[in-house]
Amino acid sequence: MVDRYLEDGIIEGRLDDEAYEQNFADAHPPLDQHEAAVAADRCYFCYDAPCVTACPTAIDIPKFIRQISTGNLDGSARTIFEQNILGGMCARVCPTETLCEQACVRETAEGKPVQIGLLQRHATDHAMQRGAQYFARAAETGKSVAVVGAGPAGLACAHRLAMKGHKVVVHDSNPKAGGLNEYGIATYKSVDQFAQHEVDYVTAIGGISIVNDSRLGAGLTIDGLLADHDAVFLGIGLGGVNALGVDGDADDAGTNAVDFIAGLRQADSFATVPVGRRVMVIGGGMTAIDVATQARLLGAQEVTIAYRRGQENMNASSAEQDQSSSKGVAIRHWMQPSAVTKTASGSLAVKMEFTAMSGGKLAGTGKFQTFEVDQLFTAIGQTLASGDEIGSIVVEKGRIQVNDELQTSNPSVWAGGDCVAAGEDLTVTAVAQGRDAAESIHAALTA
Amino acid sequence: MADLRHDFVGIKSPNPFWLASAPPTDKEYNVVRAFKAGWGGVVWKTLGLDPHIVNVGGPRYGAIWGADRRLLGLNNIELITDRPLDVNLQEIKSVKKAFPDRALITSLMVPCEEPCWEGILRQVEDTECDGVELNFGCPHGMSERGMGAAVGQVPEYIEMVTRWAKAKTRMPVIVKLTPNITDVRYPARAAKAGGADAVSLINTISSIVSVDLDQFAPQPTIDGKGTHGGYCGPAVKPIALNMVAAIARDPETADLPISGIGGVTTWRDAAEFITLGAANVQICTAAMTYGFKIIEELVEGLEQWMDSAGHANLASIQGRAVPNVTEWQYLNLNYTAKARIDQDSCIKCGRCHIACEDTSHQAITNMVDGERRFEVIDEECVGCNLCVNVCPVENCITMEQLPAGNLDKRTGKDVPSEYSNWTQHPNNPMREVAE
Ligand SMILES: Cc1cc2nc3c(=O)[nH]c(=O)nc-3n(C[C@H](O)[C@H](O)[C@H](O)COP(=O)(O)OP(=O)(O)OC[C@H]3O[C@@H](n4cnc5c(N)ncnc54)[C@H](O)[C@@H]3O)c2cc1C
Ligand SMILES: Cc1cc2nc3c(=O)[nH]c(=O)nc-3n(C[C@H](O)[C@H](O)[C@H](O)COP(=O)(O)O)c2cc1C
Ligand code: SF4
Numbered sequence: 072m073v074d075r076y077l078e079d080g081i082i083e084g085r086l087d088d089e090a091y092e093q094n095f096a097d098a099h100p101p102l103d104q105h106e107a108a109v110a111a112d113r114c115y116f117c118y119d120a121p122c123v124t125a126c127p128t129a130i131d132i133p134k135f136i137r138q139i140s141t142g143n144l145d146g147s148a149r150t151i152f153e154q155n156i157l158g159g160m161c162a163r164v165c166p167t168e169t170l171c172e173q174a175c176v177r178e179t180a181e182g183k184p185v186q187i188g189l190l191q192r193h194a195t196d197h198a199m200q201r202g203a204q205y206f207a208r209a210a211e212t213g214k215s216v217a218v219v220g221a222g223p224a225g226l227a228c229a230h231r232l233a234m235k236g237h238k239v240v241v242h243d244s245n246p247k248a249g250g251l252n253e254y255g256i257a258t259y260k261s262v263d264q265f266a267q268h269e270v271d272y273v274t275a276i277g278g279i280s281i282v283n284d285s286r287l288g289a290g291l292t293i294d295g296l297l298a299d300h301d302a303v304f305l306g307i308g309l310g311g312v313n314a315l316g317v318d319g320d321a322d323d324a325g326t327n328a329v330d331f332i333a334g335l336r337q338a339d340s341f342a343t344v345p346v347g348r349r350v351m352v353i354g355g356g357m358t359a360i361d362v363a364t365q366a367r368l369l370g371a372q373e374v375t376i377a378y379r380r381g382q383e384n385m386n387a388s389s390a391e392q393d394q395s396s397s398k399g400v401a402i403r404h405w406m407q408p409s410a411v412t413k414t415a416s417g418s419l420a421v422k423m424e425f426t427a428m429s430g431g432k433l434a435g436t437g438k439f440q441t442f443e444v445d446q447l448f449t450a451i452g453q454t455l456a457s458g459d460e461i462g463s464i465v466v467e468k469g470r471i472q473v474n475d476e477l478q479t480s481n482p483s484v485w486a487g488g489d490c491v492a493a494g495e496d497l498t499v500t501a502v503a504q505g506r507d508a509a510e511s512i513h514a515a516l517t518a
Numbered sequence: 519m520a521d522l523r524h525d526f527v528g529i530k531s532p533n534p535f536w537l538a539s540a541p542p543t544d545k546e547y548n549v550v551r552a553f554k555a556g557w558g559g560v561v562w563k564t565l566g567l568d569p570h571i572v573n574v575g576g577p578r579y580g581a582i583w584g585a586d587r588r589l590l591g592l593n594n595i596e597l598i599t600d601r602p603l604d605v606n607l608q609e610i611k612s613v614k615k616a617f618p619d620r621a622l623i624t625s626l627m628v629p630c631e632e633p634c635w636e637g638i639l640r641q642v643e644d645t646e647c648d649g650v651e652l653n654f655g656c657p658h659g660m661s662e663r664g665m666g667a668a669v670g671q672v673p674e675y676i677e678m679v680t681r682w683a684k685a686k687t688r689m690p691v692i693v694k695l696t697p698n699i700t701d702v703r704y705p706a707r708a709a710k711a712g713g714a715d716a717v718s719l720i721n722t723i724s725s726i727v728s729v730d731l732d733q734f735a736p737q738p739t740i741d742g743k744g745t746h747g748g749y750c751g752p753a754v755k756p757i758a759l760n761m762v763a764a765i766a767r768d769p770e771t772a773d774l775p776i777s778g779i780g781g782v783t784t785w786r787d788a789a790e791f792i793t794l795g796a797a798n799v800q801i802c803t804a805a806m807t808y809g810f811k812i813i814e815e816l817v818e819g820l821e822q823w824m825d826s827a828g829h830a831n832l833a834s835i836q837g838r839a840v841p842n843v844t845e846w847q848y849l850n851l852n853y854t855a856k857a858r859i860d861q862d863s864c865i866k867c868g869r870c871h872i873a874c875e876d877t878s879h880q881a882i883t884n885m886v887d888g889e890r891r892f893e894v895i896d897e898e899c900v901g902c903n904l905c906v907n908v909c910p911v912e913n914c915i916t917m918e919q920l921p922a923g924n925l926d927k928r929t930g931k932d933v934p935s936e937y938s939n940w941t942q943h944p945n946n947p948m949r950e951v952a953e
Contacts (some may be wrong), residue, residue, distance in 0.1 A: 115869060180910075
């Protein structure tokens with residue numbers, strides 16, 4: 072099998088099973104009890120703690136860490152879930168180095184923050200492995216809410232609404248719930264089907280039914296949902312991707328990175344996922360990093376990320392960049408694609424133009440280099456799906472417009488997560504917005 | 519290089535660090551390892567009469583810990599040696615022969631009857647050890663049998679037994695005191711009255727260290743039951759220092775040599791005991807926690823400090839802090855200090871703020887011009903030092919004296935230049951009126 076490693080073209084089975092297993096193992100293995108005790112001891116229990124301010128869901132971090140150090144793991148998990156019912160996934164996928172851990176005073180003091188993410192995982196794993204539920208539903212209110220999208224935003228919204236005693240029906244166009252937790256997050260961040268366990272954990276509170284393969288825009292309409300429910304929440308993420316828009320054969324030759332990752336996440340075996348020997352990724356965000364790293368881990372020999380600006384402009388955090396470099400991904404800056412053509416041998420010739428800042432703007436330099444690759448990925452941003460599924464709801468800069476209450480232009484429709492024009496595109500932000508929209512919906516329904 | 523050689527009531531040792539009578543000194547094997555590691559002296563684990571006592575077969579220690587499970591306080595329910603008397607005596611003799619330059623003291627505890635003391639003292643003299651320590655301190659197990667702390671809590675018994683011992687031996691007699699009393703000066707005076715050459719203190723403090731919440735039983739738990747034990751280690755140092763200072767300051771015992779014991783863990787702890795009047799120190803828990811190798815840090819640290827501060831020998835630091843220990847009523851009430859926060863070292867944890875805000879004087883900001891910032895509000899700061907103690911960064915907050923003549927924004931008055939204490943204060947109904 073291993074000799075397939077050097078074959079050109081987009082093929083499966085470049086590595087042996089052991090290598091796949093090793094490559095896609097848990098990126099940050101859980102702390103054992105001793106490690107957790109040592110890590111928890113480092114927390115200073117700050118006043119008005121900067122880490123809490125930095126957490127989009129505002130988990131009471133000093134409190135949950137203190138609970139770990141006093142041996143109260145259930146209390147700790149409860150503290151986390153009170154603010155963030157997807158605290159388990161967030162512990163795995165949050166870029167903590169730019170959130171809580173960046174704000175930690177021990178980062179200031181010693182350049183070594185308290186390991187907040189791993190401690191959060193320690194407490195939430197404890198709870199979820201035992202199926203411990205900390206919240207009961209309030210008395211049935213007789214109201215019902217339709218949630219569209221079972222990603223982090225939709226799940227967080229559904230859970231909070233269920234807690235308040237409302238009935239919730241979640242529609243999702245995918246065959247599985249979880250949104251990008253299930254289809255997008257890098258494989259090594261969420262191993263052992265964690266996304267599905269988490270969906271089960273969140274819905275175990277009761278009062279939530281999830282309808283899969285059910286798409287808004289295909290049969291379902293907002294008006295139709297509002298006829299059956301008292302309110303609607305849209306957590307539909309960004310279903311579309313930006314096209315490369317360059318000369319040549321780009322659009323049929325290049326694969327969008329999000330689809331590739333979804334295929335990888337759903338594959339029964341890594342050995343069945345085809346990948347090129349030479350891979351190029353266009354983009355500079357988390358998706359670019361993830362597709363490049365996972366292509367390497369699947370056995371691509373040469374993986375290059377090409378980004379049109381400098382390192383400091385990349386959306387991916389430096390920790391993520393370092394992570395991919397450590398796996399052997401090369402990151403090249405200041406170049407943009409200008410043409411993609413298929414060669415006779417079936418490979419792709421990607422013509423890149425070097426770029427530079429000129430008069431405060433990014434511009435081509437007229438100098439070019441051509442790369443021959445087997446596979447090209449585009450990861451240059453996502454957009455709302457192009458269909459008119461959201462009807463007349465007002466869109467702003469390609470995202471759903473919302474007010475401070477996360478209410479859309481239709482006062483009975485709320486929205487949150489990647490699909491709205493507010494906050495960063497992160498799992499934790501989606502959770503925060505889903506939760507806050509639920510509080511707003513609850514206030515409106517009980518007013 | 520500072521001279522650490524040491525003479526304690528005629529007993530010489532190359533340095534002032536002795537191992538206290540406890541498990542580290544229970545056998546020849548351990549003591550030889552200690553001497554090879556460099557310890558200056560050893561007080562052998564307390565001997566008693568045969569038939570020797572027995573220890574519990576279950577756990578005998580409990581503990582409390584600080585961050586990262588650093589052991590702060592140790593509790594034990596061990597008794598005196600549980601080996602036959604003649605075995606111990608033979609080993610003492612052989613160790614003393616092998617290490618003639620080290621101090622070797624034998625600790626003793628026998629029933630309060632003159633012939634018992636006379637008999638054992640004669641046997642100990644045969645070992646040619648350097649002196650004896652009378653263990654009047656053990657708070658558990660032995661006191662119920664009328665020994666240890668049961669003697670140490672009654673000054674008349676201390677005096678009586680000390681007198682017997684002095685009459686029956688030519689060896690120096692050190693009396694080891696228990697802290698389980700209200701005023702340590704009385705037992706110290708009694709020891710002196712009985713003719714003791716020195717006192718050593720403290721032995722362990724009666725304690726229950728923790729409770730097993732499943733069994734509802736004190737720990738260490740033996741078959742579902744627990745009992746009080748003796749507490750020692752870093753946590754007891756402040757209590758021991760205070761007791762050492764009390765004896766050193768007492769005019770009746772000021773000339774009585776003291777061997778300081780209780781929580782000594784670093785060279786700095788040792789230096790503190792010595793400046794408060796101890797002539798040397800004894801150590802148990804630190805050795806039991808880290809092994810004998812700590813003697814290197816103890817010796818080198820003390821030498822380094824003495825060299826850098828220009829102290830040539832132990833005599834030049836011994837008791838130096840004693841004159842500065844006074845009664846609260848003589849503290850200068852006109853002395854004024856304010857906390858100062860070094861913004862460059864502040865890591866903005868906010869602990870100083872919340873401690874001051876919730877529990878003290880509301881004298882530290884948490885926000886200045888809309889930014890997270892911790893500054894002292896001089897109008898409110900009473901100079902209490904709480905912020906210094908809770909700040910995780912050493913020297914980030916300091917207490918700075920407000921010199922005489924400067925405005926104290928809290929009182930609205932200038933700091934007076936003269937010394938004035940409570941005995942002279944107008945609010946004191948008992949004040950001394952100037953004649
Ligand atoms: C490759 C990749 C890696 C990422 N890695 C990280 C990471 O490591 N850390 C991190 O914090 N964030 C990461 N993100 C971002 C994060 O995944 C998103 O911010 C987050 O998932 C947004 O949640 P959401 O609920 O708004 O949307 P989504 O997770 O996208 O969920 C939207 C759901 O709505 C459904 N849906 C869409 N349209 C319809 C419709 N018309 N009808 C019915 N259902 C519909 C979809 O099927 C989907 O299940 C990554 C994103 C990508 C693409
Ligand atoms: C397990 C244990 C046993 C002890 N046994 C004795 C003893 O037999 N005789 C004695 O005088 N003191 C005994 N002590 C008390 C120590 O000598 C010493 O006074 C006390 O531990 C305080 O010093 P430290 O804080 O350095 O440990 C014992 C202490 C411990 C921990
Ligand atoms: S306790 Fe110390 S480090 Fe923390 S905010 Fe106050 S001064 Fe700064």
